[in-house]
Amino acid sequence: MIIGQSRYENWITARWRDCLIQASEAIKQEQRDQLATRIAMATVVETDEIMESRVQFGSRVTVFGIEEEEEQSFQIVSRDESVSGHGLLDQGSPLAQALFGAREGDVVRVLLANGSNSDYEVTHIRKPY
Helix, strand or coil, X not given: CCCCCXXXXXXXXXXXXXXXXXXXXXXXXXXXXXXXXXXXXXXXECHHHCCCCCCCCCCEEEEEECCCCXXXXXXXXXXXXXXXXXXXXXXXXXXXHHHCCCCCCCEEEEECCCCCEEEEEEEEEECCC
C-alpha cells in the first residue's frame, strides 16, 4: 500500500457502480473504456455486505460532535463518489479514518487540519438506503 493511500482506495458502493455504468452510456468511447476499467478494478461493496455493528466502508453513520454540540449523518464512500452529493464522506478523510471499526457509543478523536483535535460520538450505524 502506498503511504497516504487508504486500503479502501479502489472500493466503490454498488450504487456508485450503477451510476458509473449509466453515465458511460452518454460519453465518448475512450471515456467509456476508462469507466469500464475503473469498475473492473474496483471492489464493489453491496448493501447486504455492510454490517451495522461497526463502521466500515459504505456505512451510513451518525455522529455527535462533542465540541460543536451538533449531530451529522453521512455515508462513507470513495473519493470520487463523495463529490457527487451531500451526505457523502470521502473514506480517506480524517473523520472517516478515525471512525473505521468504531461501534455505537464509541468516541473517536480526529486530528483536524489546523492541528487541533475534535471528538465525535458514534450515535448510529446503519446500512445505506
